[in-house]
Amino acid sequence: MDMVERLFPAGFPVSLQVIAATVVLGFFYSLITKDRPFSGFPIVSIDGKSPKKTWLFNGRKALAEGVRSFAGPFQVITGTGPKIVLPNHYAEEIRNHPSLDFNKAFARDFFVNYPGFEPHRQGLKTGDALVQEVTRVKLTQSLNLVTDDLVDETTASLHDIFGESEEWKAFLIKDAIADVVARLSSRVFLGQDLCRNRRWLDIAKTFTIDSFVVSHIMRAAPSFMRPITYWLLPQSRRLRKAVRDSRAMIEPEVERRKAIVDAALADGKKPPKTADTLGWMYEIAKSRNLKDVDYSAAQLSLTMAAIHTTTETTCQALLDICEHPEVAEQLRQEVIEVLSEGGWAKTSLYKLKLMDSFLKEGQRFRPLSAASMNRYVEKDIELSDGTILPKASRVMVASSYMDPKIYSDPERFDAARFLHMRQQPGQENSWQFVTTNPSHLLFGHGQHACPGRFFASNEMKIALCHFLLKYDWRFVPGEGRPTSRAFEASQGVPPSAKIQARRRKPEIDIDNL
Numbered sequence: 069m070d071m072v073e074r075l076f077p078a079g080f081p082v083s084l085q086v087i088a089a090t091v092v093l094g095f096f097y098s099l100i101t102k103d104r105p106f107s108g109f110p111i112v113s114i115d116g117k118s119p120k121k122t123w124l125f126n127g128r129k130a131l132a133e134g135v136r137s138f139a140g141p142f143q144v145i146t147g148t149g150p151k152i153v154l155p156n157h158y159a160e161e162i163r164n165h166p167s168l169d170f171n172k173a174f175a176r177d178f179f180v181n182y183p184g185f186e187p188h189r190q191g192l193k194t195g196d197a198l199v200q201e202v203t204r205v206k207l208t209q210s211l212n213l214v215t216d217d218l219v220d221e222t223t224a225s226l227h228d229i230f231g232e233s234e235e236w237k238a239f240l241i242k243d244a245i246a247d248v249v250a251r252l253s254s255r256v257f258l259g260q261d262l263c264r265n266r267r268w269l270d271i272a273k274t275f276t277i278d279s280f281v282v283s284h285i286m287r288a289a290p291s292f293m294r295p296i297t298y299w300l301l302p303q304s305r306r307l308r309k310a311v312r313d314s315r316a317m318i319e320p321e322v323e324r325r326k327a328i329v330d331a332a333l334a335d336g337k338k339p340p341k342t343a344d345t346l347g348w349m350y351e352i353a354k355s356r357n358l359k360d361v362d363y364s365a366a367q368l369s370l371t372m373a374a375i376h377t378t379t380e381t382t383c384q385a386l387l388d389i390c391e392h393p394e395v396a397e398q399l400r401q402e403v404i405e406v407l408s409e410g411g412w413a414k415t416s417l418y419k420l421k422l423m424d425s426f427l428k429e430g431q432r433f434r435p436l437s438a439a440s441m442n443r444y445v446e447k448d449i450e451l452s453d454g455t456i457l458p459k460a461s462r463v464m465v466a467s468s469y470m471d472p473k474i475y476s477d478p479e480r481f482d483a484a485r486f487l488h489m490r491q492q493p494g495q496e497n498s499w500q501f502v503t504t505n506p507s508h509l510l511f512g513h514g515q516h517a518c519p520g521r522f523f524a525s526n527e528m529k530i531a532l533c534h535f536l537l538k539y540d541w542r543f544v545p546g547e548g549r550p551t552s553r554a555f556e557a558s559q560g561v562p563p564s565a566k567i568q569a570r571r572r573k574p575e576i577d578i579d580n581l
Contacts, residue, residue, distance in 0.1 A: 109143040119145035127556035128438040147287025148176040156468040159506035163514025170516040172444035184307030191369030204519035206348040212414040221255040236568045246273045253374040257345040271310045276376045278303040318364040383561040395483045411581035425486035438557045440509035441465040537574035
């Protein structure tokens with residue numbers, strides 16, 4: 069405190085002295101604990117900016133420059149320390165490496181020890197992997213059972229959100245699609261009552277956005293200012309309230325489920341089967357004897373993972389439909405043909421092959437992130453070319469969406485690109501929307517590839533069937549396609565982006581197939 073007292077002599081309010089002490093001590097602590105770049109890996113900086121500002125504000129350009137300038141790995145300086153970037157050809161080599169941890173790679177980026185970040189902490193727990201197992205095993209195995217619920221909720225949500233007017237009407241696309249996705253996901257995760265609970269839907273929509281905003285601001289802030297920054301941000305207050313409110317809704321339901329299961333076991337009976345994620349979580353936790361499970365946080369973690377990427381991908385798909393109206397008509401005809409023949413049979417979504425290709429091409433052309441496969445290095449790892457990944461480093465793999473060796477004429481949007489690639493001998497299963505490979509890392513690759521991608525794919529396809537048959541879509545006249553908003557290596561649809569929709573008469577009644 070001596071330094072603080074010299075800077076702020078007696079007479080200053082105590083509150084200011086406390087703040088000053090926090091800042092000064094935090095500054096020196098940050099100097100002592102500051103991550104240093106790793107030796108042997110060149111650092112990328114562009115346009116005269118510092119390496120950290122290069123990454124924060126031009127991350128996608130930095131990755132492209134690093135891949136172009138260096139034959140091997142390089143590093144970027146993020147707001148939470150250096151990360152080593154591996155060129156795309158390393159993807160297969162590291163995909164299942166036992167000394168590379170997925171969860172630890174994100175723990176520092178999302179400040180999991182701050183209040184309000186409990187869902188991130190639960191979702192990234194290395195020991196139990198509860199959320200991942202619920203998604204990978206229970207949800208994926210139940211996809212055919214939830215189709216009717218998704219169709220029903222899509223019908224209801226589109227009526228409520230987009231309406232029935234045959235006149236053109238403008239919508240904030242991100243807000244509207246987040247509403248739809250939140251309802252669809254919550255219908256499967258928690259059932260019909262909670263999926264239409266206004267407060268739960270508000271939390272489901274805004275928690276991800278608020279947690280990303282807080283994380284981004286705190287990454288940009290000097291490390292010694294982060295505690296103060298956190299407590300001053302209005303989004304931080306909303307995060308803490310969201311966690312409290314979700315507990316008030318979910319914990320009573322968890323206790324009710326526990327009582328039913330425990331009573332059945334006490335009577336020597338088999339517990340009743342459940343068909344939602346909350347029941348699956350308790351079932352897995354009990355079978356594996358997991359202790360101290362935060363079910364509310366786990367449910368929010370699952371919701372957060374389900375809504376963010378699905379919302380962004382669906383928004384981009386609708387913008388692509390507006391930009392390529394000829395493709396919209398081709399997709400519409402495919403939907404009519406497939407659903408007229410088989411309705412919502414379990415094979416119908418698979419038969420929507422042009423739609424599958426369209427979604428994959430949209431993410432190739434405007435990827436959510438220019439890097440993927442984030443990992444934490446548990447111990448020194450020597451790669452096949454002799455490169456040593458140092459212990460405690462974090463690594464990621466650069467994408468290759470514009471590689472002309474893989475994609476002919478890569479600067480052109482081709483909705484049928486992956487449909488044609490699947491028609492090559494032996495390639496039918498290699499280029500589906502949910503397929504992962506080094507050439508298309510939307511869902512990651514290897515053992516840590518997104519476990520919810522099969523559910524997300526079905527969810528988006530069902531929604532697009534309704535969007536295409538029930539509505540016409542266009543950009544707001546005179547405005548064109550909204551410019552994507554970028555941060556670090558990611559890009560997304562800006563919250564202010566608008567498109568217009570009007571009700572049309574569908575060729576078939578897809579609500580009652």
